[in-house]
Amino acid sequence: MKISSLFISITLTVSVALTVFSAPVQAQRIKDIANVQGVRSNQLIGYGLVVGLPGTGEKTKYTEQTFRTMLKNFGINLPDNVNPKTKNAAVVAVHAEMPAFIKPGQNIDITVSSLGEAKSLRGGTLLQTFLKGVDGNVYAIAQGSLVVSGFSAEGLDGSQVIQNTPTVGRIPGGAIVERSVMSPFATGDHLTFNLRRSDFSTAKSMADAINDFLGPGMARALDATSIQVSAPRDASQRVSFLATLENVEVEIADESAKVIVNSRTGTIVVGQNVRLMPAAVTHGGLTVTIAEATQVSQPNAFANGQTVVTTDSTIDVAEEDSRMFLFDPGTTLDELVRAVNLVGAAPSDVLAILEALKMAGALHGELIII
Template sequence: MNAILKFLLGAAGAALLALPLSAQALRIKEVAAVQGVRSNQLIGYGLVVGLDGTGDQTTQTPFTAQSAVAMLQQMGVTVPPGTNMQLKNVAAVMVTAQLPAFAQPGQAIDINVSSMGNAKSLRGGTLIATPLKGADGQIYAMAQGNLIVGGAGASAGGSKVQINHLSAGRIPGGATVERAVATALNQGEFLQLDLNAADFSTARQVAEAINRAKGAGAAEAMDGRVVRVRMPQAPGERVAFLADIENLPIDMATPSAKVVLNARTGSIVMNQAVTLGACAVAHGNLSVSISSTPVVSQPGPLSGGQTVVGEKADIQVKQDPGSLINMPAGTKLTDVVKALNSLGATPQDLLAILQAMKAAGALQAELEVI
């Protein structure tokens, strides 16, 4: 029985190895977006009330008291001039939101609330009705609701404990859309697809995939980023047309070789198209150590001098010997990684080594520093 089972498992494994591995194709919606169909940023200024003594200190943030007075005047409450308002339960905040594409009046969107002043915490606060405006100055939503703050904290006797962030919160569905943003979906004969990254090969494949599915002349690649698509005239047909073409599969071409270097963190990321030519690299570490020792100088007896405290510094410079390492040519990403690992250099050192390899012509890739 065991022999039969082993034979079946071996036959199944051989059959799986014999099957060709199919590459996963991307859909058009993952590499391109419809021009004009995007979200819009909204921003507003408001007040959070109901805080437990953790609001702004009005002596340092006078705009909080001014905003509270203006709000009370709109409600028919007159504050005598010169009144020193100590509003410990009020905080001035900035409210931000993303207005999704095709959002219609009456729909709810999420908002983020962040303190502008020196409020200690927004926990337990309520945002008062705040208009949210777009880049054109028009009001597109109204925000109001109770904040959800994911942090907590306590302080006593000079000690303080805080978990997460207390000066920012979120209100799910806290804004109601008041105005819709017009899109170019139902305007004109053509619609434009914008690729996420400029690439002539990808633009051609997107146009060819649409032409195969919808007929010749349905799409045309204008340049490395724009594909122009001929759309049906009826609005209902346009929605069905876009639903069909955005799910069409395309085979992505091999991307251009690129190495991304983060000079702040030392992170290095390279794609599979990076190749390495044969070269020789010498690498050595240079270290400088400085040690300081306090020195006390005591005056002589009855000399009338003063005790002086000084420092004695000891500086040492050490340079590790670096041997010349022969790095063979590598045409695969694994070969390049093995060659770089053989240097035994830190990520910070690799930043300089990769730049030197590029200057010497041994690294066939584009270097991008972020």
């Protein structure tokens, strides 16, 4: 037994949820690991009015103002002394995501969310709502009947039952695209792929794979994320070119050594490249139990005493047995996992040990706590 070996002494408490990622490196298609620069979706948002609610709407100042504005657009002006009853209406935020290359006249799904005090949007209908992009231009117009999965019910005594979320609904195909977004896909002499996980080794491997497939000098890695590829100018040829290129397989580089700990769920994920250097770690469990017993002391029948209450305190200190494990320098992931699972350490205990090993410089890997 070597003195410089790694000793870990952990108290047996409860089991730890320990997940291990040690999958072998495999080739993946370019379409699965990278996106084409400039080919992306765009977020749209709008402000609208849902009507036809069965008394589950709201009566607020901004709901009334929105209702008046809608009527004014149709040439109806309500007198200032007339307060419209808007319990059947609710102001909502409407948002959607417009996919890349979508054209005017096509439909997209939308999500409608209550902005005020409406109790439910079930049974409501969204009136014509303009959906704008970040540049302030209108790209789609939404309208239609909502599909709401949640519901709510309230009794006269104030009791209430709510299931799911009744204040959020969707309208499949509820918006018609009115304006398309210009894409740089068909411009320039190059296409640029952006890796979804930046890595210098993967970027170089992808550039080499493309050059092996298309010929030398066709692709070059610009940095840890971007790979630039020469492409034909003609749009139709570029589509065929990309359809073939995105299926080229690339050897993915190993991830850096990481230990990820979810402190809320107790889940620990240890990367396959994590190593431990020689260190001595002691983690003992000490249990202190204090019990209070109450007793009544009563004098004899012929004694001139008083009945009193006494307290008998019992203090028990117990230290749980520890288990010792021997590891050679450069302990691998499998050995570490086997030892921790055998001990059955609690997540908090394992986290404390990992933090101590990291501070001591004995844990070769990045410790990430989420």
